[in-house]
Amino acid sequence: MKKKIYIAGCGGMLGEAFYTQFKEDYIIKCTDKDVNEDWLSFLDFRDFEAYKKDVKEFSPDYLFHLGAYTNLEFCEENADDTYNTNTLAVENAVYLANSLNIPLLYISTAGIFDGKQELYDDWDMPNPLGVYARSKYMGERFVAENANRFLVCRAGWMMGAGPKKDKKFIQKLMKQLKEGNKELFIVDDKDGTPTYTHDFAKNVKLLIEKEFWGLYNLVCGGQTSRLEVAQEMLELLDKSDEIKLTPVNSDHFKDVYFAQRPANERLINRKLNIRELNIMSDWKDALRIYLDKYYKGYLD
């Protein structure tokens, strides 16, 4: 008998990979407040009564709470709405999972650290800098302190879902290339760890199957910087000679990206490594696979 998973907030970058990776082996119900696929139905998870009703009707074996506001500038300017969406809705998800006696999956972020360390493992202490990071960290804490059985998985710089849904770095650069820009301005003072959505979903699946509950860093292999990711992307696209990369510091973008970001959010999957359950690709391989799968012909 296939097990059932209710996936809330599944209409974004990560949701696309969860849908793809889980749909064969599980019976899934995917919801979002943005119904942008025929496999999604509507649920705004801030509405606790509606969330409760929808999940109970489906009667799942697992509850995956994926969605959040992910635009850091929006979060800075809309703090209460952000805490309601990213933190209080997660508290509701915990009560719901506990009342059904099922495990809960919550997605956290490498952005909860303050960037003062070189590298963060699963046990390092977060110190969030902005509203988004704080809202996610408070969600993480609530889950870890209150859910009976849970996975909290921390992603890094997300790459996934291609032009239609990728709201982050890779798509921002690809869009500029598509518009004909011959010069890209890239920050040279931000370090982190890319995370390919499909790798992430597959590794979550493995943890679910093994029932190793708890909190995990879950990022691709290797540590890098925004500048190096941009360089590698141009190499893979065979455009290094054609496009000029101009390194700038974060002040260059201070009007557009005014939310505070840690200078370093590099994670290491220490717990997964110790458990021998780390199946994440190296970030360069993941980037190559991502561009091949989602951006073929995009720049033609």
Ligand SMILES: NC(=O)c1ccc[n+]([C@@H]2O[C@H](COP(=O)([O-])OP(=O)(O)OC[C@H]3O[C@@H](n4cnc5c(N)ncnc54)[C@H](OP(=O)(O)O)[C@@H]3O)[C@@H](O)[C@H]2O)c1
């Ligand atoms: N993107 C990253 O770099 C990154 C890094 C680390 C962790 N994460 C975490 O990964 C998870 C998935 O994010 P993602 O990258 O897939 O972001 P995404 O593409 O922005 O997807 C998030 C989805 O959640 C939906 N959502 C927001 N509020 C909702 C609500 N009240 N009810 C139902 N759905 C709601 C969004 O709908 P709208 O578009 O209508 O708001 C969107 O479809 C989030 O928890 C995020 O914090 C992301």
